[in-house]
Amino acid sequence: MTRYVVVGTGVAGVAAIDTLRSRDCNAEITLVGDDPHGFYSRPGLAYYLTGEIPEKQLTIFTKEDWKPLNSKYVRGNATRLNPQKHQLEIGSAGTLTYDRLLLATGSVAVPSSIPGADMQGVVKLDDFDDARRIVSLARHARSAVVVGGGIIAVELVEGLKALGLKVHYFLRGERYWPNVLDENESRLLEHRLTEDGVIFHFQTETAEILGKNGKVAGIRTTKGETIRCEIVAMGIGVKARMELAKAAGLATERGILTNETMQTSDPDIFAAGDVSQVREALSGQSFMDTLWHPARETGRIAAFNMAGVSKTYKRKVAINVVRLAGVMTTIIGAVGSGIDDDLVSVARGSSETWQQLPNTISMQSNSDVNHLRLMIGEQSLLGAMVMGDQKLSWPLQDLISSNADITSIRHLLHPGAALGQIVMDFWSNLVK
Amino acid sequence: MGIELSLSNESKHREVMATGRVIPVQSRCVQCGICSFNCPIGIDVRRHAWMGEPIDDSHCLTCGECVWRCPRGALRFERTELFKREEA
Ligand SMILES: Cc1cc2nc3c(=O)[nH]c(=O)nc-3n(C[C@H](O)[C@H](O)[C@H](O)COP(=O)(O)OP(=O)(O)OC[C@H]3O[C@@H](n4cnc5c(N)ncnc54)[C@H](O)[C@@H]3O)c2cc1C
Numbered sequence: 331m332t333r334y335v336v337v338g339t340g341v342a343g344v345a346a347i348d349t350l351r352s353r354d355c356n357a358e359i360t361l362v363g364d365d366p367h368g369f370y371s372r373p374g375l376a377y378y379l380t381g382e383i384p385e386k387q388l389t390i391f392t393k394e395d396w397k398p399l400n401s402k403y404v405r406g407n408a409t410r411l412n413p414q415k416h417q418l419e420i421g422s423a424g425t426l427t428y429d430r431l432l433l434a435t436g437s438v439a440v441p442s443s444i445p446g447a448d449m450q451g452v453v454k455l456d457d458f459d460d461a462r463r464i465v466s467l468a469r470h471a472r473s474a475v476v477v478g479g480g481i482i483a484v485e486l487v488e489g490l491k492a493l494g495l496k497v498h499y500f501l502r503g504e505r506y507w508p509n510v511l512d513e514n515e516s517r518l519l520e521h522r523l524t525e526d527g528v529i530f531h532f533q534t535e536t537a538e539i540l541g542k543n544g545k546v547a548g549i550r551t552t553k554g555e556t557i558r559c560e561i562v563a564m565g566i567g568v569k570a571r572m573e574l575a576k577a578a579g580l581a582t583e584r585g586i587l588t589n590e591t592m593q594t595s596d597p598d599i600f601a602a603g604d605v606s607q608v609r610e611a612l613s614g615q616s617f618m619d620t621l622w623h624p625a626r627e628t629g630r631i632a633a634f635n636m637a638g639v640s641k642t643y644k645r646k647v648a649i650n651v652v653r654l655a656g657v658m659t660t661i662i663g664a665v666g667s668g669i670d671d672d673l674v675s676v677a678r679g680s681s682e683t684w685q686q687l688p689n690t691i692s693m694q695s696n697s698d699v700n701h702l703r704l705m706i707g708e709q710s711l712l713g714a715m716v717m718g719d720q721k722l723s724w725p726l727q728d729l730i731s732s733n734a735d736i737t738s739i740r741h742l743l744h745p746g747a748a749l750g751q752i753v754m755d756f757w758s759n760l761v762k
Numbered sequence: 763m764g765i766e767l768s769l770s771n772e773s774k775h776r777e778v779m780a781t782g783r784v785i786p787v788q789s790r791c792v793q794c795g796i797c798s799f800n801c802p803i804g805i806d807v808r809r810h811a812w813m814g815e816p817i818d819d820s821h822c823l824t825c826g827e828c829v830w831r832c833p834r835g836a837l838r839f840e841r842t843e844l845f846k847r848e849e850a
Contacts, residue, residue: 374794387795622792651790651834720835
């Protein structure tokens with residue numbers, strides 16, 4: 331009987347045990363996790379803050395859903411991994427011996443090094459307890475300052491606003507998310523948030539978080555300005571939780587390095603999800619995503635290989651559909667470049683490929699509420715940004731992920747053309 | 763026919779929906795559960811999305827609540843076989 335141990339109760343870990351059980355009905359499967367809330371929707375935390383779902387809705391599986399997986403659950407923090415002995419220590423919960431191990435330990439928010447960041451009232455949005463903390467602090471707070479970039483920072487802004495607070499948003503640079511959005515897109519979102527009462531502070535850096543009796547009372551900027559607030563919410567990026575792997579001598583860079591079967595430098599240890607950094611055999615390039623679906627997919631692929639069924643992870647075009655400042659936004663493929671000063675590492679709900687702009691022409695159509703940007707390559711579309719009206723979201727996901735040959739309409743795509751209609755007609759003809 | 767004569771936008775939606783079913787797309791779903799939470803008859807739409815299965819629950823009213831509420835555009839209508847030929 332093969333003994334499988336999976337560390338991490340996130341989507342990568344759960345997808346893995348689901349697949350392991352489907353391949354091997356006799357195996358001994360143990361799931362290890364240190365999050366008291368187990369498996370829940372991390373992206374859903376944002377909707378809990380805005381009040382769109384109650385807390386209990388975040389939990390994904392019912393008891394009935396767990397039953398067929400027939401796995402043991404050990405709650406605890408895995409503290410040491412011994413690849414030679416095939417053993418995993420879980421603090422006081424004891425030691426597990428495995429034949430094959432999966433590390434699906436995810437990522438955590440990068441802590442802030444700003445003086446005062448250890449005070450009560452400084453929050454992040456990584457997990458269930460963080461969201462609970464924010465809701466509870468907001469009951470006794472009037473103002474909040476959000477620091478950071480990417481999706482999480484704006485979700486924090488919107489969540490705190492929905493909780494009734496006056497919200498200030500600090501940005502180091504001139505605009506929001508400059509390495510994924512273009513200037514029009516940043517301005518559109520900034521405008522929407524300003525209309526909702528959010529106060530933007532551009533070119534603003536935090537010098538110190540001020541406090542009283544260990545609780546946040548305000549924030550001081552490097553320009554010497556002071557703002558009173560009871561909450562400082564940070565979303566400056568995430569880092570892979572790879573301490574276990576590193577200490578055990580596995581190959582790591584920004585994440586735990588794996589090949590396309592999700593196998594690490596130890597043949598009996600696999601990694602999946604946010605913590606994994608997959609190296610493509612063909613290009614030799616490696617990449618990291620902090621996205622739900624790739625986490626699920628890598629968990630599934632890892633499990634197949636752990637169970638002896640050879641499968642490789644074929645990376646798909648990274649896509650995220652997200653509501654930012656109330657605007658439905660689809661981000662597909664390569665859309666931006668450069669760095670974002672508001673993030674010290676990759677943001678959650680993000681992909682490194684969004685910043686790898688190849689040779690493209692960017693073209694856009696705008697109206698007050700809707701915006702479309704296409705990244706046009708020689709023969710195919712390489713990326714797209716769809717804001718507002720989402721009619722083109724599906725067709726573009728389809729065209730970009732299938733690398734459809736657009737030669738026949740390439741000459742029609744010029745500034746001033748009705749880009750949306752051209753793309754829609756082209757796609758409709760293709761799928762007919 | 764009488765209904766069709768007085769089609770408002772909303773009832774147009776309903777007419778289209780009655781001829782279709784809801785299908786989830788896993789690559790977009792983040793399991794937030796807004797769909798299940800808003801289903802007026804309590805279908806666990808999220809579970810269907812996890813399994814990658816269409817909402818083939820005979821109780822489904824195809825009211826569209828889950829489709830409109832999904833913040834990820836992960837649910838859409840598909841015409842059922844019964845009505846596909848009518849379109850051709
Ligand atoms: C607020 C928010 C918004 C997001 N928005 C989006 C979005 O719009 N779109 C999108 O695609 N993705 C989004 N994401 C990202 C997405 O949720 C993650 O990519 C996904 O959850 C990663 O899954 P995972 O299983 O790899 O890791 P995780 O979900 O992080 O799970 C890892 C688990 O391992 C446990 N663990 C770690 N180390 C140990 C140890 N040593 N011992 C025991 N247990 C351990 C952790 O407690 C955790 O439960 C968002 C995330 C957040 C927090």
